[in-house]
Amino acid sequence: MSRPAPWRDVRVLRIAFQAAFLVAVGAFVLWIVDNTVGNLERRGIGTSFDFLDQPAGFRIPGSDFRTSQSIGDAILVGVETTIKVSALGIVLAFLLGVVVGVARLSPNWLVRRAAALYVESLRNVPVLAIIFFWYLAVILRLPTVEVAGLFVFSNRAFAVPNLTLEDGIGLFAVATAVALVAAAVAWRWRTRRFDATGEPHHRVLWGAGVLAAVLTVGFFVAGRPLGIDTPERLRFGFAGGLEMSPEFAGLLIALVLYTASHIAEVVRGSILAVQRGQGEAADALGLSPFQRLRFVVLPQAFRIMIPPLANHFLNLVKNSSLGVAIALPEVTRVVRIAISQRAPAPQSIVILMGIYLLFSLSIALVTNLVNRRLQLKGRG
Amino acid sequence: MTTSPLQEPIPVPEEGPPITQLGPREWVRQNLFRTWFDTALTVLFSLILAWVLYRAGRFVFVTGRWEIIDRNLTNLLVFRFPRDELWRVWTALFILAGTFGVAAGSAARARDRAVAEGRVAPAQSGLALRRFGPFLLLVAVLLYFAGSLSAFLLTTAVAAVALAARFAGYRVPPNRAGWGLAVGVLGLVAAFAAILGFGGVGWDRWGGLLLTVFLAVGGIAISFPIGVLLALGRRSTFPAVRVVCVGYIELIRGVPLITVLFMGAFMLGFFLPPGTETPSLETRALVALVVFTSAYVAEIVRGGLQSVPRGQIEAAYAVGLSPVRTTALIVLPQALRAVIPAMVGQFITLFKDTSLVAIIGLTELLGVSSIVTSQPDFLGQGLIFETLVFAAFVYWVGSYSMSRESQRLERRLGVGQR
Numbered sequence: 001m002s003r004p005a006p007w008r009d010v011r012v013l014r015i016a017f018q019a020a021f022l023v024a025v026g027a028f029v030l031w032i033v034d035n036t037v038g039n040l041e042r043r044g045i046g047t048s049f050d051f052l053d054q055p056a057g058f059r060i061p062g063s064d065f066r067t068s069q070s071i072g073d074a075i076l077v078g079v080e081t082t083i084k085v086s087a088l089g090i091v092l093a094f095l096l097g098v099v100v101g102v103a104r105l106s107p108n109w110l111v112r113r114a115a116a117l118y119v120e121s122l123r124n125v126p127v128l129a130i131i132f133f134w135y136l137a138v139i140l141r142l143p144t145v146e147v148a149g150l151f152v153f154s155n156r157a158f159a160v161p162n163l164t165l166e167d168g169i170g171l172f173a174v175a176t177a178v179a180l181v182a183a184a185v186a187w188r189w190r191t192r193r194f195d196a197t198g199e200p201h202h203r204v205l206w207g208a209g210v211l212a213a214v215l216t217v218g219f220f221v222a223g224r225p226l227g228i229d230t231p232e233r234l235r236f237g238f239a240g241g242l243e244m245s246p247e248f249a250g251l252l253i254a255l256v257l258y259t260a261s262h263i264a265e266v267v268r269g270s271i272l273a274v275q276r277g278q279g280e281a282a283d284a285l286g287l288s289p290f291q292r293l294r295f296v297v298l299p300q301a302f303r304i305m306i307p308p309l310a311n312h313f314l315n316l317v318k319n320s321s322l323g324v325a326i327a328l329p330e331v332t333r334v335v336r337i338a339i340s341q342r343a344p345a346p347q348s349i350v351i352l353m354g355i356y357l358l359f360s361l362s363i364a365l366v367t368n369l370v371n372r373r374l375q376l377k378g379r380g
Numbered sequence: 381m382t383t384s385p386l387q388e389p390i391p392v393p394e395e396g397p398p399i400t401q402l403g404p405r406e407w408v409r410q411n412l413f414r415t416w417f418d419t420a421l422t423v424l425f426s427l428i429l430a431w432v433l434y435r436a437g438r439f440v441f442v443t444g445r446w447e448i449i450d451r452n453l454t455n456l457l458v459f460r461f462p463r464d465e466l467w468r469v470w471t472a473l474f475i476l477a478g479t480f481g482v483a484a485g486s487a488a489r490a491r492d493r494a495v496a497e498g499r500v501a502p503a504q505s506g507l508a509l510r511r512f513g514p515f516l517l518l519v520a521v522l523l524y525f526a527g528s529l530s531a532f533l534l535t536t537a538v539a540a541v542a543l544a545a546r547f548a549g550y551r552v553p554p555n556r557a558g559w560g561l562a563v564g565v566l567g568l569v570a571a572f573a574a575i576l577g578f579g580g581v582g583w584d585r586w587g588g589l590l591l592t593v594f595l596a597v598g599g600i601a602i603s604f605p606i607g608v609l610l611a612l613g614r615r616s617t618f619p620a621v622r623v624v625c626v627g628y629i630e631l632i633r634g635v636p637l638i639t640v641l642f643m644g645a646f647m648l649g650f651f652l653p654p655g656t657e658t659p660s661l662e663t664r665a666l667v668a669l670v671v672f673t674s675a676y677v678a679e680i681v682r683g684g685l686q687s688v689p690r691g692q693i694e695a696a697y698a699v700g701l702s703p704v705r706t707t708a709l710i711v712l713p714q715a716l717r718a719v720i721p722a723m724v725g726q727f728i729t730l731f732k733d734t735s736l737v738a739i740i741g742l743t744e745l746l747g748v749s750s751i752v753t754s755q756p757d758f759l760g761q762g763l764i765f766e767t768l769v770f771a772a773f774v775y776w777v778g779s780y781s782m783s784r785e786s787q788r789l790e791r792r793l794g795v796g797q798r
Contacts, residue, residue: 017618021620021624035652107414107418108412108422108425125776128736128746318636318637319636324638332638
């Protein structure tokens, strides 16, 4: 079999085209890099990443970061804040989103309407407007110190009661472990009993009861090792409790409310996507509405929910970068300050993007793992 | 034994489920007081809702200090735009009203024909009011704050042009859909030209709502072709092309918009050859928005490409079309039709996300609403509450109406039902 001439051979042409494409893309990237390096050097900025080791020269409010520490350390402090606000936000937004999403399908007309009002009003407003609103228009206009019982809401800080650990905590930790094991044993026993005889298992009641009993005994035996630290009013400001800066509280509240409105739609859509026959079958078996939701509909809906849900979690992490607009020292804000303190902008932004890419990749990884475990084992 | 002659089976009329019309008393019982728990919820939520509505109503009509909006309405809408050139914006509005009217008219004509042929159900009554209700409310609010006769007359004239164009559009022969598209694109271009061209005002002096709309419309219009190319590249049979496209899309989708905007604001000047003048901040923001959005558009278009059945491509090859012609004539038309609702969704996202350019110092709607509170007359009175509520309302009307329209489109195109 004779081969066609090289300029008419599809295999050769394919390779030639791809080579030409790569050369064109490479040339474009090189052109940009070359321009950037040239421009940076002409302005005497340089292209190295040495600046990370240089003293930052700025302080980060709300942390014990010193001005003599390096810019790299400052970025790490920012990453920590980003992780804190994202983790708290994801948990709270998920809980609120599931409640609102289920409420949108409630048989009660008023509940349905209220949930729809919440979703439609928040989903259609820019998240930055919501952040500004909570921070500038609500939190900063609170009185200077307002101690409302156990909680503090003020324009200087938010505080909630905090647990304190005292002597004997080691013994109490052992008691906690014992309590958990005992509760699990009680749970298993009730489940077996139910399987064997069919009498009502009440395993939630039993488990919780055993847990509470053992914990109470352990608490007093160990000599009351836990205390509650409530914020108290001082002459200026207050002290104690678990404290949050107003910026942190503002960003957290806004992100939770905004993301929950999107998660609610995901939850509603996933519940509707479960085949109707499943719910009807549960009704036919005589399950209560709660049992129908808990044992039949939600487990199936959850499987459908995971990919879009992960997407909204990722959006929350990315939206936490808007803390830069209200001066919350998360990683974007720290990099922004560093740039204004003469750190070279291109390198700083590349690092910033790399950090967020790392967040995205890790969330994608976790999602894929969960997804694979929960996927229906079909015939492929 | 007699054999009965073969009989045609008598067709049994199919019965749908019985339609139950509940009386008002029965409805209340079913929907509000089914169980004791339901009753408790109803009481609780009516208290909450009543309180929220009371507070909101009191704020809007009684305690809200709206003077700041009243005096800054032009700032919020166009900001630094030269006041003696405002007629250009009105001209653009007239052109857009005409364009939308023609489009709506020809769409209505097509729909009426479809209804007459029994292909779609006729529209419900009161739909028009529900569709345009939020928009009309916005216009009413703007006119209230403008409070001038000339603004009222001009708005009425714009509405009249839109109505007239709708009737003209209704007369367009329905098989000339290409004309409608051409008129739409021409209208947009003409509207931009009316403001920019003929010794007009460059977009570095635009602001407020005008800048918001410009960034959103310009961003999506430029992102669309780039996104289509990226999506095609991602599905290409050339591994090298695929790797480059996947790399770009995933890189951009993994980072927040604000970092891309920072790149535009701080780095774009460095990318250009030495000696080139750095483009204005508005242009750099637009470039960043396009870089960001085209990755998302690419993923949407990829979804559309995947929804085209494999048999379509095989059939095209079987009749002897080349790969390029197959993509252009067979795959893309079907794919792009399927992604229209998702593209509207992306446009809404972009419309809301343009507010982020306020962080890099541009004065679009959200930016203006936070800086007008530092005017000497309004300083330190906490008026940010009022301005933010106003800005949020404008954003809400835009994205709520568009999302309702995209849901309607989705139902009409039957996406996801095939």
